[in-house]
Amino acid sequence: MIQDAAAITDYFRDRLVRSEVIAPAIGVLGSPRPSALDEVVPIHLDEGLVVLGPIRAPGGTGPCAECLRLRWEQRAGADQPRESVRIARSPHLTPFMMEAVLQLWLCLRARRPKPGTGTGTAPLYRVDLPSGRVERMALLADPSCSVCGPPAHDPPIDFRLVTREKHAVDTFRASALADVDLPVSALVNSVCGLIGAKVELGLPSPTTAPAFGSFTTQARGGVHDILWMGQTNRFDDSRTAALLEGLERYAGVRHRASSSEIIERLVDVGEPAVDPRDCGLYADGFYHDSGAYKPFDPERPISWVDGHSVRDGRTVLVPRQIAYFGEAATGQVFADGSSNGCAIGANLEEAALHGLLELVERDSALLAWYGGGPLPEIDPASCDDLQIRLTVEQVRLAGFDVRLFDARSDLAIPVVIAVAIRLDGGPGARTFASGADLDPVGAIRSALFEVASYAPDLAGRVLARLPAVERMAADFGNVVDLMDHSLVHGLPAMATHSDFLLAPNRKLPVRELYADVDPRGLDLLDDLDYCIGQVARAGHDVVVVDQTRPEHRAIGLRAVRVVAPGLLPIDFGWRKQRALNMPRLRNALQRTNLARDAPADGEPHRVPHPYG
Numbered sequence: 001m002i003q004d005a006a007a008i009t010d011y012f013r014d015r016l017v018r019s020e021v022i023a024p025a026i027g028v029l030g031s032p033r034p035s036a037l038d039e040v041v042p043i044h045l046d047e048g049l050v051v052l053g054p055i056r057a058p059g060g061t062g063p064c065a066e067c068l069r070l071r072w073e074q075r076a077g078a079d080q081p082r083e084s085v086r087i088a089r090s091p092h093l094t095p096f097m098m099e100a101v102l103q104l105w106l107c108l109r110a111r112r113p114k115p116g117t118g119t120g121t122a123p124l125y126r127v128d129l130p131s132g133r134v135e136r137m138a139l140l141a142d143p144s145c146s147v148c149g150p151p152a153h154d155p156p157i158d159f160r161l162v163t164r165e166k167h168a169v170d171t172f173r174a175s176a177l178a179d180v181d182l183p184v185s186a187l188v189n190s191v192c193g194l195i196g197a198k199v200e201l202g203l204p205s206p207t208t209a210p211a212f213g214s215f216t217t218q219a220r221g222g223v224h225d226i227l228w229m230g231q232t233n234r235f236d237d238s239r240t241a242a243l244l245e246g247l248e249r250y251a252g253v254r255h256r257a258s259s260s261e262i263i264e265r266l267v268d269v270g271e272p273a274v275d276p277r278d279c280g281l282y283a284d285g286f287y288h289d290s291g292a293y294k295p296f297d298p299e300r301p302i303s304w305v306d307g308h309s310v311r312d313g314r315t316v317l318v319p320r321q322i323a324y325f326g327e328a329a330t331g332q333v334f335a336d337g338s339s340n341g342c343a344i345g346a347n348l349e350e351a352a353l354h355g356l357l358e359l360v361e362r363d364s365a366l367l368a369w370y371g372g373g374p375l376p377e378i379d380p381a382s383c384d385d386l387q388i389r390l391t392v393e394q395v396r397l398a399g400f401d402v403r404l405f406d407a408r409s410d411l412a413i414p415v416v417i418a419v420a421i422r423l424d425g426g427p428g429a430r431t432f433a434s435g436a437d438l439d440p441v442g443a444i445r446s447a448l449f450e451v452a453s454y455a456p457d458l459a460g461r462v463l464a465r466l467p468a469v470e471r472m473a474a475d476f477g478n479v480v481d482l483m484d485h486s487l488v489h490g491l492p493a494m495a496t497h498s499d500f501l502l503a504p505n506r507k508l509p510v511r512e513l514y515a516d517v518d519p520r521g522l523d524l525l526d527d528l529d530y531c532i533g534q535v536a537r538a539g540h541d542v543v544v545v546d547q548t549r550p551e552h553r554a555i556g557l558r559a560v561r562v563v564a565p566g567l568l569p570i571d572f573g574w575r576k577q578r579a580l581n582m583p584r585l586r587n588a589l590q591r592t593n594l595a596r597d598a599p600a601d602g603e604p605h606r607v608p609h610p611y612g
Contacts, residue, residue: 053124
């Protein structure tokens with residue numbers, strides 16, 4: 001690509017020799033020349049493409065060429081500047097294409113913004129050399145940019161909770177999905193997309209209208225794909241939901257340094273802190289056999305970040321490897337992180353509410369599974385929501401029966417488990433999902449849309465790995481990651497392990513089953529306070545870690561991780577099930593068994609959970 005840069009530089013100089021316009025500096029994408037930082041419309045080359053931009057006004061504050069380099073490396077999953085290895089000129093860099101690039105550059109240069117202006121995004125243009133196709137996209141400023149980035153440490157976090165008026169009692173977001181305004185071309189594009197190259201639409205889906213995408217991140221063990229998805233009955237809504245989940249995931253894996261972060265032993269922190277032992281640890285045998293994990297030791301230093309107890313109104317330190325996931329831990333790795341409890345919203349109250357609802361959903365779903373007993377069944381035909389009834393019929397037309405169960409535990413917050421059962425009993429036999437919402441219909445919709453999106457594809461995924469999935473069923477120790485949990489329950493031979501839930505049962509109307517549930521009112525803060533109170537009455541704190549990055553603030557969003565020590569955490573891999581070792585499960589089993597006139601010290605249902 002070095003010869004490409006030289007060729008196009010020479011072409012520009014020859015064409016502009018009689019002009020007052022100075023030819024731009026041209027570099028290789030990912031390795032810009034320092035002079036390119038001052039260009040109004042810099043040009044960068046890569047294999048088969050030319051990128052013009054970011055376009056910023058003289059003296060402007062928008063994203064610069066260094067931001068582009070950093071975003072390019074993030075999108076490519078690289079942690080080092082890339083090297084140019086191709087020596088020969090590209091056959092696609094013809095005089096015609098060089099002239100096209102020149103004319104586009106002149107046009108963009110003439111239309112550049114006025115001096116002193118700038119925003120959090122800047123336009124750029126990608127020219128595909130083989131086809132000549134030009135694509136407009138946008139670049140978000142990178143907070144780690146040494147040229148135009150903000151201070152290395154973010155300002156102090158304001159954890160004050162305030163009243164947030166809602167437009168309806170049964171809605172728990174500031175805006176409907178259709179009204180959310182996101183800078184889509186900066187979030188997903190093939191050059192510098194914040195959360196990936198593109199949003200894929202699940203057009204072949206016979207049941208819902210899903211959208212999904214991914215980005216890569218550097219983590220312990222190498223480069224990992226971070227997936228994000230939206231599942232509704234409208235592609236536009238699913239796309240927005242997917243992008244919001246992508247922004248949530250991005251916050252969870254892109255930790256930003258804080259001046260308040262410390263590395264210290266638990267015994268020496270000197271202020272309230274979340275004890276990892278209260279969040280659950282693996283069984284001793286797993287630590288003994290694993291070289292990658294160590295039991296938590298309060299005498300060993302680990303990284304701590306600031307959190308805020310919304311129950312007690314005080315600062316609480318949280319282990320960084322609990323607050324964030326997908327990154328290497330400092331000192332010791334005592335458990336894998338996950339996105340459980342991560343959420344995004346238009347404000348702190350909205351984000352905290354949905355992070356807490358996810359914790360409650362996972363906790364209740366695990367209590368139901370490991371409890372191994374029947375649950376009250378919901379009659380989907382009794383739902384007033386037309387989307388729910390139509391989706392149930394679409395799933396049936398795809399060859400599955402759908403059953404819905406009320407999975408509320410001692411927390412009076414609606415949680416629903418949905419199960420899709422393949423009617424002919426073949427591979428992809430059973431698919432499970434769960435959902436939580438303060439409105440029972442919202443919980444049903446959430447669980448139903450998820451199970452409806454996954455069920456039609458499960459058979460193909462099981463058959464693609466059939467020998468491995470059969471080994472999982474024969475020895476649960478072979479269930480080692482997230483996908484394995486749903487795959488193993490796709491085997492018809494595993495059906496016996498979920499029969500306890502699917503035994504014939506009288507279906508109850510929604511109004512009867514949830515007669516005591518009433519959406520709280522028109523203040524989002526009241527909804528959050530209600531959920532905090534439910535968790536607090538069960539004996540658990542609710543701690544919020546602010547994960548908001550400058551990119552989120554630039555588009556008006558707040559990202560958090562909610563931690564409720566003592567609630568059951570969801571883990572993936574049979575030998576990593578912390579829930580099986582926690583007091584909350586034992587106490588719940590005692591209550592359940594006493595209600596069934598069974599021995600109070602009965603064993604949990606020791607089969608991998610089916611949730612993905």
